[in-house]
Amino acid sequence: MAESAVLQALETRAPDSVVLVGRERSWTATEVLAEAHGLAGRLAPGRVVGVLADNGPAWVVADLACQVAGAVHLPLPEFFNTGQLRHVLEQSGADTVITAHPERIGAIDLGFSVVGRWQGLHWMRRVTDPVVLPQGTAKISFTSGSTGTPKGVCLGLAGLHDTAAALCERLGALPLQRHLAVLPLALLLENVAGVYAPILRGMQVHLLPQSDMGWQGMSGFDPARLAAAIERERADSVVLVPELLKAWVMFVGAAAGTARHQPAFVAVGGARVAPELLAAARAAGIPACQGYGLTEAGSVVALNIPGDDGEGVGRPLPHLDCRVEAGELHVRACAFLGYVGVAAGADGPGGDWFPTGDLARFDAHGHLHLDGRCKNLLITSYGRNISPEWVESALLAAPAILQAVVCGDGEARLAAIVVPRPGAAAAEVRLAVQRVNRALPEYARIGRLVLSEPFHPANGLATGNGRPRRAHILEKHSAALAAAHHDHEVSHHVVL
Known part of the structure; x- marks a missing residue:
């Protein structure tokens, strides 16, 4: 020793x-x-x-x-x-x-x-x-x-x-x-x-x-x-x-x-x-x-x-x-x-x-400088490589958004599973995502939005240091993501 x-x-x-x-x-x-x-x-x-x-x-x-x-x-x-x-x-x-x-x-x-x-x-x-x-x-x-x-x-x-x-x-x-x-x-x-x-x-x-x-x-x-x-x-x-x-x-x-x-x-x-x-x-x-x-x-x-x-x-x-x-x-x-x-x-x-x-x-x-996790890298159906952490950090800068996970590998549009700030209404979150989208290149914009309960270690949706457990979050909200798939603009399916 x-x-x-x-x-x-x-x-x-x-x-x-x-x-x-x-x-x-x-x-x-x-x-x-x-x-x-x-x-x-x-x-x-x-x-x-x-x-x-x-x-x-x-x-x-x-x-x-x-x-x-x-x-x-x-x-x-x-x-x-x-x-x-x-x-x-x-x-x-x-x-x-x-x-x-x-x-x-x-x-x-x-x-x-x-x-x-x-x-x-x-x-x-x-x-x-x-x-x-x-x-x-x-x-x-x-x-x-x-x-x-x-x-x-x-x-x-x-x-x-x-x-x-x-x-x-x-x-x-x-x-x-x-x-x-x-x-x-x-x-x-x-x-x-x-x-x-x-x-x-x-x-x-x-x-x-x-x-x-x-x-x-x-x-x-x-x-x-x-x-x-x-x-x-x-x-x-x-x-x-x-x-x-x-x-x-x-x-x-x-x-x-x-x-x-x-x-x-x-x-x-x-x-x-x-x-x-x-x-x-x-x-x-x-x-x-x-x-x-x-x-x-x-x-x-x-x-x-x-x-x-x-x-x-x-x-x-x-x-x-x-x-x-x-x-x-x-x-x-x-x-x-x-x-x-x-x-x-x-x-x-x-x-x-x-x-x-x-x-x-x-x-x-x-x-x-870090550009995301190798295994998290998303490739859209248009062949664009996107680090979800990049888009997530832009979402997290919005006061109405507490936590966020971005997905959409192999799809035309990205989706975001978002935890609203306590007291923030769904409409406020939707407007926040729209403002974030305007500052992002078109290929990295959010096209589908699902609201979630907070990501916590206690509910299995986050690690001990607060990092979202992506696979568990995506599995929990798979139905809502599928329901939002055919929407033509940012939706706000609420899953709580």
């Missing part, structure tokens, strides 16, 4: 310096280290330790305890359904789970039983045969992806800390003292960029329950709660997905003239961000910068920063290598060790190059 750079950073901090700030109390460096080492002693029998809990200091301490004990940490997203949790626990060979939801683990019927409590969480154990994992695996990040069956990415500790250190270097000139974790900690992006990097830099990490951040499950997201948390915690940095940024920008616009605290840096990733949204954010005083990452690279790959910004996703971080082959981005990073249950390929782990599946190019300034 590699030395933990995060633990070493804590050991060099002033003993009474505040490291973690929760809803109930703050944790000093001494307290975090003591609790992590104490928990590590209890983890000694465990090989793979799952953590299924809301954001909070206990989640981070459990992560650090796995590093102390040399156990494999298995973050379990709370939005995973029962089938996904079963798959993850079986595939990983998890023998320990620390959770706020013992009933969910018990209902899976894999032999877990409660054996104790720790920091208000339940401690569950089972006896099971070990699963062979790549040498050096410290964390398994299961991503629901676009297919719905979680895929376990095995990651090495040194590679994750390389990413965190590279982020510290890239953001070194910014005045950052307090990071507020908005995304679930079970997402690798928040885990690395929102916990490891701030600790390496000597910052405080503020960890509040997801409901305090505005997350409302199937009901959507409340930007007022996010704004209140940023104000209350005096956050200097946050990480968001585009949907959350858009909601926050609209809230700030509605509350124009109100004095408020603004972070020094807002990173936005997980999906393509429309230039119009970034411009609107900055006009509202939100210093939003787009980035790009993937789990196999240890999270963040490229990032814009104030003063070195553009319409792309920024310069690649210095700890990895990127190149474009036949239009596809390939990355080389040492974090990726392989997949659970899949033999390593020649182009996979161990610091070798691997294809990302993203269409990409570099500009003259060395900034990376």
Whole structure:
């Protein structure tokens, strides 16, 4: 097991310096280290330790305890359904789970039983045969992806800390003292960029329950709660997905003239961000910068920063290598060790190059630009190649549209499945699409429109970081798309 750079950073901090700030109390460096080492002693029998809990200091301490004990940490997203949790626990060979939801683990019927409590969480154990994992695996990040069956990415500790250190270097000139974790900690992006990097830099990490951040499950997201948390915690940095940024920008616009605290840096990733949204954010005083990452690279790959910004996703971080082959981005990073249950390929782990599946190019300034996913590329019946992400970003720039998926492979006209902003009427959405169409070339315009319920991890229509699961969305709305197929202008079939 590699030395933990995060633990070493804590050991060099002033003993009474505040490291973690929760809803109930703050944790000093001494307290975090003591609790992590104490928990590590209890983890000694465990090989793979799952953590299924809301954001909070206990989640981070459990992560650090796995590093102390040399156990494999298995973050379990709370939005995973029962089938996904079963798959993850079986595939990983998890023998320990620390959770706020013992009933969910018990209902899976894999032999877990409660054996104790720790920091208000339940401690569950089972006896099971070990699963062979790549040498050096410290964390398994299961991503629901676009297919719905979680895929376990095995990651090495040194590679994750390389990413965190590279982020510290890239953001070194910014005045950052307090990071507020908005995304679930079970997402690798928040885990690395929102916990490891701030600790390496000597910052405080503020960890509040997801409901305090505005997350409302199937009901959507409340930007007022996010704004209140940023104000209350005096956050200097946050990480968001585009949907959350858009909601926050609209809230700030509605509350124009109100004095408020603004972070020094807002990173936005997980999906393509429309230039119009970034411009609107900055006009509202939100210093939003787009980035790009993937789990196999240890999270963040490229990032814009104030003063070195553009319409792309920024310069690649210095700890990895990127190149474009036949239009596809390939990355080389040492974090990726392989997949659970899949033999390593020649182009996979161990610091070798691997294809990302993203269409990409570099500009003259060395900034990376993404043009969509290779597998999502649409070819119309007129032979025009269209990246749906391009058209979707134009739709998402419209205030009336919250989420959008564009389809139409092999067809004469594109279709859009759109989630309206709460309170927006169908007629308002239709007008928004018509305005977007006027700014697009004729071959990329939307000819069919279907309104949908929100895309959420909880209903299976989005991944954990908010990326739409296209196949599931298209399947759910196949009938409405077919009904709209014969319309001659933008329709507004409503499917809720």
